[in-house]
Amino acid sequence: MYIYETNTLLEQLESIVLDAEKENTFSQDNVNEIFRIMHTIKGSSAMMEFDTLARVSHRIEDMFFLIREGTMSVVKDEDRPALFDVMLHSVDYFREEMEKVEAEQPLNEDVDSFLGNINSLIAKIKGEEIPAEPAPQTAAAPAAAPAAPSVPPAQTSEGSAEFPYGLRVFFDEGCGMENLRAFMLVTSVQGFCADADFTYQPAGVESDSSLSETVIEHGFLLQFRSEADRARAVPIVMTAGSVHSYEEQNYVPAPPPAAEPAPAAQEAAPAAQKAPAAPAAQATAQQHQQGQKESLISVGLSKLDQLSAIVGEIVITEAMVTASPDLKGLHLDAFSKSARQLRKLTDELQDVSMSLRMIPVSNTFQKMNRIVRDMCKKLNKQVKLTLVGENTEVDKTIVDSIGDPIMHMVRNSMDHGIEENVQDRIDAGKDPVGEILLSAQDTGSEVIIQISDDGAGVNDEAVLAKAIRNGIASADVEYSHKEILNFLMAPGFSTNAQVTEFSGRGVGMDVVKSGVESLGGSVSITSEQGRGMTTIMRIPLTMAIMDGMEVSVGHSIFTIPINNIRSSIKLTEADILHDSVNGEMVKMLDGYYPVIRARDFYNLPGGAEKIEDGILMWLESGDCSYCLFVDELLGEQQIVVKPLPAYVNNFDIKNYGITGCSILGDGNISIILDAGGLYAAARNL
Amino acid sequence: MSKENVLFQVEEDELDRPVQEDEGAGSRKHLIFTVDDLKIGIDAEQVVEIQNSYAATYLPMMPDYILGIFNMRGQIIPIMDIRLRLGKLPAEEGILIVIDYNNNQLGIQVDSVDLMLDIPNDSIVPIPSQSAQKLVSGMCTLPDGSGTMLVLDCEQLIARGYGD
Numbered sequence: 001m002y003i004y005e006t007n008t009l010l011e012q013l014e015s016i017v018l019d020a021e022k023e024n025t026f027s028q029d030n031v032n033e034i035f036r037i038m039h040t041i042k043g044s045s046a047m048m049e050f051d052t053l054a055r056v057s058h059r060i061e062d063m064f065f066l067i068r069e070g071t072m073s074v075v076k077d078e079d080r081p082a083l084f085d086v087m088l089h090s091v092d093y094f095r096e097e098m099e100k101v102e103a104e105q106p107l108n109e110d111v112d113s114f115l116g117n118i119n120s121l122i123a124k125i126k127g128e129e130i131p132a133e134p135a136p137q138t139a140a141a142p143a144a145a146p147a148a149p150s151v152p153p154a155q156t157s158e159g160s161a162e163f164p165y166g167l168r169v170f171f172d173e174g175c176g177m178e179n180l181r182a183f184m185l186v187t188s189v190q191g192f193c194a195d196a197d198f199t200y201q202p203a204g205v206e207s208d209s210s211l212s213e214t215v216i217e218h219g220f221l222l223q224f225r226s227e228a229d230r231a232r233a234v235p236i237v238m239t240a241g242s243v244h245s246y247e248e249q250n251y252v253p254a255p256p257p258a259a260e261p262a263p264a265a266q267e268a269a270p271a272a273q274k275a276p277a278a279p280a281a282q283a284t285a286q287q288h289q290q291g292q293k294e295s296l297i298s299v300g301l302s303k304l305d306q307l308s309a310i311v312g313e314i315v316i317t318e319a320m321v322t323a324s325p326d327l328k329g330l331h332l333d334a335f336s337k338s339a340r341q342l343r344k345l346t347d348e349l350q351d352v353s354m355s356l357r358m359i360p361v362s363n364t365f366q367k368m369n370r371i372v373r374d375m376c377k378k379l380n381k382q383v384k385l386t387l388v389g390e391n392t393e394v395d396k397t398i399v400d401s402i403g404d405p406i407m408h409m410v411r412n413s414m415d416h417g418i419e420e421n422v423q424d425r426i427d428a429g430k431d432p433v434g435e436i437l438l439s440a441q442d443t444g445s446e447v448i449i450q451i452s453d454d455g456a457g458v459n460d461e462a463v464l465a466k467a468i469r470n471g472i473a474s475a476d477v478e479y480s481h482k483e484i485l486n487f488l489m490a491p492g493f494s495t496n497a498q499v500t501e502f503s504g505r506g507v508g509m510d511v512v513k514s515g516v517e518s519l520g521g522s523v524s525i526t527s528e529q530g531r532g533m534t535t536i537m538r539i540p541l542t543m544a545i546m547d548g549m550e551v552s553v554g555h556s557i558f559t560i561p562i563n564n565i566r567s568s569i570k571l572t573e574a575d576i577l578h579d580s581v582n583g584e585m586v587k588m589l590d591g592y593y594p595v596i597r598a599r600d601f602y603n604l605p606g607g608a609e610k611i612e613d614g615i616l617m618w619l620e621s622g623d624c625s626y627c628l629f630v631d632e633l634l635g636e637q638q639i640v641v642k643p644l645p646a647y648v649n650n651f652d653i654k655n656y657g658i659t660g661c662s663i664l665g666d667g668n669i670s671i672i673l674d675a676g677g678l679y680a681a682a683r684n685l
Numbered sequence: 686m687s688k689e690n691v692l693f694q695v696e697e698d699e700l701d702r703p704v705q706e707d708e709g710a711g712s713r714k715h716l717i718f719t720v721d722d723l724k725i726g727i728d729a730e731q732v733v734e735i736q737n738s739y740a741a742t743y744l745p746m747m748p749d750y751i752l753g754i755f756n757m758r759g760q761i762i763p764i765m766d767i768r769l770r771l772g773k774l775p776a777e778e779g780i781l782i783v784i785d786y787n788n789n790q791l792g793i794q795v796d797s798v799d800l801m802l803d804i805p806n807d808s809i810v811p812i813p814s815q816s817a818q819k820l821v822s823g824m825c826t827l828p829d830g831s832g833t834m835l836v837l838d839c840e841q842l843i844a845r846g847y848g849d
Contacts, residue, residue: 313759556743604747647789647843648744648754648763656746663756669742 003102004298007035010094017087018369024080026067034087035064041094052111053097059118060090066125079124086121088370089114167230168219178188186222236526301396304356309528311346311353312640316667318346357391361440361449362390362553364403368410368438375414381434383418385410388439394447396540398519402449405512405523409451409535410436419457428530430454446521452534458527467493485525489513510535539583546641550634550670551617553598554606556654557670558630558664559639564675566618566625568633573611586627588618596682597629602656607631621676629676637664641672656681661670712805717827717834718782721773724827725795726804726834727784735798736753736781739764755792757783764792770842771820786839793842802827809836 016033020026026034045053093114097107188262201221222230238565296388320478322339333398350432363616365387372385394402418434419425425432434455441448467487479487487493489509512535513523521539540546548559569588576595584595595616599607608631639662644653657678661669715726734757741753741764750769754761759832762783769775770793779794813834822838 146738158801309759316759484708557747603744604743645754645761645763645790647791648747648751651747651751653744653746657745661742661754661761663759663761668754669754669756669761671742671744 002044003098006041006044006098009041010091010098011366012090013037014088014370015366016085017091018366018373021084021373024077028068031064031068035061035537038064044321050097050101050107052107053094053297054114055461056090056093056111059115059122060087063118063122063125063656064531066122079121082121082124086117088373089117109476167222169222177263252444264540299356301357304353306638308353309642311350312663315346315350316663318342320667357395359396359399360391360393361399361402361447362387364399364406365390365438365440367403368406371407371410372414372436375411379414381414381420382422382432383414383420383434383436386435386437388437389441392440392442392447394440394539396440398447401515401519402537402539405515405537406438406449406451408512410438413451413455413533417453417457424456433617434449446540449537449538449539450534452532454532457532458485458488463487485527488525489523516603546639547636548639548672549617549636550664551598551615551630552632552634553602553608553630554604556602556604557634557664557668558598559637559670559672560617560619560628560675561672562636564619564621566620568628569618571611571616576611581644586616588627593626594682595627595629596678599629599631601678601682619675619679621674621679624676624679625683626679628673628675639664639670639672712803714801715804715834715836716782716798716801718780720767720771720795721776724734724799724834725767725830725837726825727782727839728804729801729838731784731786731839733783733785733790736783736792739781739792752794753782755781757792760790762790762792764794765842767793767795784839786843789843791843801828804828804834 013034015028016026020030038057042054042057042061083668093111100107199222319449322343327335368387369385370381375381376383413436418436419428422432425434431454434453436451436453439450441450452615463484464473464479464487467484468475470493472487472490472493473479489512493510509523509525516523516537516539519539521537524536524538525533526536527533547562549562551558551560551563569586571586575586577587577592579585584597585592586595587593598604599609608629611629614629614631616629617633617634618627619625641660641662643660644658654677657674657676657680658671659674659677660672662672664670712757714729716729716732717724717726719725736757739755739757741755743753744751744763747753750766752764752766754763756762762807764781766775766779768779774830776794778798779796781792782798783790804825805828808828809825811823812821820838820841821835822841823836825834825836826832827834
């Protein structure tokens with residue numbers, strides 16, 4: 001939970017920083033947001049006892065406190081790039097540490113150099129700021145200053161007439177972050193008690209770590225207006241972490257020498273009111289954050305799968321009920337009316353349950369911002385990234401696995417696509433700032449992801465020369481432009497002569513290609529020399545749904561994925577050729593293709609024997625191409641792929657070209673064939 | 686479910702010991718069905734449901750005792766003909782008992798389902814080794830005196846798919 005929350009915050013932080021960098025300033029909102037994020041990370045890290053994380057976030061929080069107090073103008077222009085760099089580094093640092101936390105590895109203890117960076121930046125910011133701010137005593141507490149004035153009265157008066165019921169809490173010795181722990185108590189008390197009904201001393205604990213000492217020495221005093229509230233607070237205090245002891249104390253007003261206490265009370269009252277004022281902003285910020293948290297819950301993927309399975313079943317059952325043969329010939333007006341309504345609802349239910357697994361690609365896209373930014377700096381190129389269609393929603397599993405291919409393509413474009421010299425671009429009449437366009441588009445059945453740059457484009461001759469050198473192409477064959485582009489995706493091809501940090505590690509586009517193909521998608525490249533290059537990935541929206549052709553053999557129904565089918569042909573016995581081992585072949589267009597009879601291969605009971613009675617399906621998968629003889633085509637259908645039961649998989653059924661099954665509209669089951677696997681199995685017989 | 690199964694096993698193991706505790710051993714409900722004149726019982730905890738009619742989809746390349754798969758409310762469940770599995774002649778039709786053993790679901794086709802009975806755990810005795818029936822983990826005399834019941838070994842039934 002902690003990891004998930006922190007990662008979400010980090011993503012938020014990163015996008016804020018990147019946006020802000022474009023503007024070269026942080027807006028006040030952004031500063032507040034970062035302040036809040038850091039504060040949350042600090043608090044939760046301290047609770048989880050990740051001290052280094054808490055320390056780093058604390059320093060950043062301090063820095064942003066300064067910025068928040070003095071607005072962005074306190075940061076000199078020349079320091080701003082350093083500020084952005086530090087922020088992005090810290091995001092990286094936190095991410096790394098999060099991974100370690102997740103893997104239960106020890107955290108990196110040595111954060112001094114990193115803290116040093118932040119400190120020097122703070123010093124720079126303060127160079128401007130110090131006159132306005134009273135010099136803090138310890139370096140760790142620049143935030144102490146504004147909160148400090150409200151503290152002194154709190155220490156002298158043990159309570160006030162308005163809040164007579166005190167509760168003094170002492171924390172365990174050496175538990176650390178006493179001020180934060182105290183603030184956690186305050187927030188829990190806020191859970192049941194209105195701000196106006198209680199107060200606490202010392203005030204400002206949430207942002208001032210120097211108050212830790214005060215809390216250690218004098219304890220943390222909560223004061224309530226009513227005794228009942230205090231009674232309710234006691235169990236909370238008792239269950240809170242690291243609480244050593246607590247004592248209840250009641251404020252007894254001194255016998256009235258009227259002149260003296262009146263101003264004292266007045267003095268105490270504004271102090272008391274001032275104290276909650278500061279955390280009030282904090283509290284609203286936290287409430288705001290809680291609002292966000294409530295709108296999102298994480299659900300196990302298996303539960304969603306279960307849900308969609310049940311919904312699929314409901315849809316089928318609904319069809320079974322409304323189309324029941326018992327109803328035939330009956331005129332049931334009321335029934336058909338309600339049946340239509342049911343149909344509409346089940347359709348809606350199905351849509352909703354499908355959409356649950358869909359998440360927008362924006363997260364993946366946003367990450368590219370960072371990559372482009374870093375590479376711009378490293379390679380000294382000027383490139384802007386344009387994102388289109390970030391809100392396109394895709395199945396979660398797909399979003400997870402397209403990240404790497406997209407990143408690879410963006411890096412490729414940055415590294416190889418955009419020209420080295422700005423002058424080259426100007427000479428070519430292009431905008432000196434390069435552009436990489438990353439777009440996602442939902443066509444209904446598939447999502448199209450396009451990555452294009454306006455760089456130099458692919459140099460056909462260089463690619464061909466390289467392909468020949470690597471033995472992928474042969475020198476004496478003429479290749480078309482398209483074929484040459486396809487070499488880019490051949491294994492072991494990388495046109496850049498040097499291996500750079502970002503791309504070209506001997507693996508290249510072929511990894512992108514195989515990655516996308518494993519999702520059932522395809523990759524294509526277009527390029528025009530001097531104009532740039534475009535890569536298009538087409539990926540089916542969800543892997544669980546595919547287009548298939550239903551065919552029958554005897555009583556069995558099989559589904560063949562539509563992208564494996566080249567065509568279907570009616571032939572006669574006379575068209576069948578035989579080879580020496582009694583294998584069958586047909587001649588089609590340009591070549592001879594083996595024929596596999598599904599009935600014989602699977603030993604099915606029943607089914608057409610004569611070629612005239614059935615139909616040949618010309619299938620292709622990878623590099624195998626053959627004809628499958630089946631009885632009849634039943635039609636094309638979108639199907640939901642279901643895995644076969646584990647028990648059945650024990651029998652190595654997958655090796656026979658059967659990959660799964662699907663429930664048809666009438667409740668029957670069709671078996672999904674894998675064209676490649678079937679061919680391989682038939683060859684081995 | 687699996688926890689209960691483990692429990693069940695432990696109890697059986699205890700019964701195998703010579704010293705038996707009559708009280709506290711308890712009893713478990715068993716579903717008793719008939720296959721070719723044999724009365725076979727199965728722990729009712731493992732029974733998901735009983736289906737009278739179902740449409741099996743033939744699945745190629747499987748042993749002959751796997752009749753196919755069927756669609757039970759969206760779940761694909763394999764069907765085994767217990768007669769063929771025990772090496773007997775197939776029957777024309779039967780009743781399907783869907784069992785769940787450690788989250789593996791399997792439908793077994795039997796001739797008829799007889800009744801549900803409480804069987805005291807200590808009445809189940811191991812099979813004499815010379816007549817060890819495959820797939821049976823124990824036997825007991827039915828309390829109503831109507832005959833002898835064999836206890837189906839679900840673990841073997843499901844695990845044996847790997848080898849043969």
